[in-house]
Amino acid sequence: MQQGYSSKEACRIVGIDVRTGKKWRNGDRSRGQGRRPLPPAHRPAVARGSSRYLREDERIHIADRLREKATIRQIASELGRSPSTVSREIHRNRTVLHGYGSWYYRPHAAQARADARRPRPKPKKIDRNPQLRDFIQKHLTLRWSPEQICHALRAQFPHRPEMHVAHETIYQALYLQGRGELRRELARALRSGRTRRKPRRQAQQRQPRFSTPMVMISERPAEALDRAIPGHWEGDLVIGKNGGSAIGTLVERSTRYVMLLHLPEGRTAEHVRDALTETVQNLPGHLKRTLTWDQGSEMGRHHEFTLATDIPVYFCDPASPWQRGSNENTNGLLRQYFPKGTNLSIHSREDLAAVAAELNGRPRKTLGWETPAERLHKLLTT
Structure with a gap:
């Protein structure tokens, strides 16, 4: 009907009865005792123009073209996206059939997964795992660097991915949430003793201090x-x-x-x-x-x-x-x-x-x- 068709013609094209189409448009308040009335059905607005994130209609297009055996570069060209964007989307949001070595991509399930990951701020891995937090804090007290701690975690807990973190995760916990997650003074936790990161600067010039013959x-x-x-x-x-x-x-x-x-x-x-x-x-x-x-x-x-x-x-x-x-x-x-x-x-x-x-x-x-x-x-x- 938004495209200019009459109500009767729109119902015929969709394949429903005229009375059903009326209920879809206006809602149904004449339902039986104890049954909640149905509100009018509204077509969700589809975002137009470029966006940083993939939209649902783009995910539907990806699913359709995958069924048609199209390549990732073809799909990316049709959507105006980078091939790496499409590749990451399929890899992140596909459903893998464990034990069968196969997978399938469902656009609405992919959209739900993407929406679930998007809210910020996310709970921190160190904050959610007391054992991990205690291990990191113990080795910071021993003056280990974050990178040394990360490799020690992988060596000591090889089959527990919840105990694996990147060294940048520890730095973020110290610099951004130092008094929340790790609860230690930064001057004692990191070798540099800095409470914030600073860019590298050019080294100060030094002059020779003596003229005794030297071998360079x-x-x-x-x-x-x-x-x-x-x-x-x-x-x-x-x-x-x-x-x-x-x-x-x-x-x-x-x-x-x-x-x-x-x-x-x-x-x-x-x-x-x-x-x-x-x-x-x-x-x-x-x-x-x-x-x-x-x-x-x-x-x-x-x-x-x-x-x-x-x-x-x-x-x-x-x-x-x-x-x-x-x-x-x-x-x-x-x-x-x-x-x-x-x-x-x-x-x-x-x-x-x-x-x-x-x-x-x-x-x-x-x-x-x-x-x-x-x-x-x-x-x-x-």
Whole structure:
């Protein structure tokens, strides 16, 4: 009738009686005792124009064309959609017959599934699973990163998908619902100590601090670059409050094994030279190949260290911290234990050994989720 047909002609085309058509148009209030009257039937309005989401009439078109064995690209071209949109729609909202290896697509059921997924906000997976939340919180307390926690969940609960989350899910829970789902101070939960994300910024420019003859990193043996051979180390200092105290760090490039230098009396070139010599003297010969450092003044006696240990020292280019990236990453991890603006001279040699042991006991993604201690042990035993 909206197309201009009379009531009688419309009933004939649809295939119903004229009285039935009248009830459809006007409703039926003459039903029997105790029966609810029927309201008039209204044709649902169909959305027109482009939309971010697929409409019901588009899903009906997809179902019809699938029955006609049309390809996904043909269907997408007819709808003016991307082929990936149609492909995802079929994959997400189809009905799979388990045990038969087949499936079918029903447009109205697909529309219902899409409508059920659309409301926001959705209940959070961590918030709905107390066991998952406790596991994540426990390992955050142990200073594990979210990515390490995610892999531990998959390894410990391989057949329980409700215990699997992406590391971004944990970050979202910390940054957006930190006091709701995980209920911990963000400064203690994440290594960076930040309460919000911030974009990466250009590194500050650093000038050379001394003019003592140096051997630059460009002359370092090529074997140190690919990390295939152990024994190549990167070093730096973690500075305390007002520059009055420091802790030295050494990281082996192949295994990411960490050793810390105790500097209770200061960070002069003499103090760093002596601490480095004492720390590396017990290493086996095949783990004493090279040392890479930045151009800090604490390495002013690098030639004396080389004479005492037979380990050549190579220096990074100015303002190029990525040339000793393993050490920069380790210094960031150490800031959980030694925060900026604190006095580092209060930590004893035993404290540093305990921190190094904890770092060397953490699984690392770059090592295939082995720990640095496990990787170093394999090298020593072979």
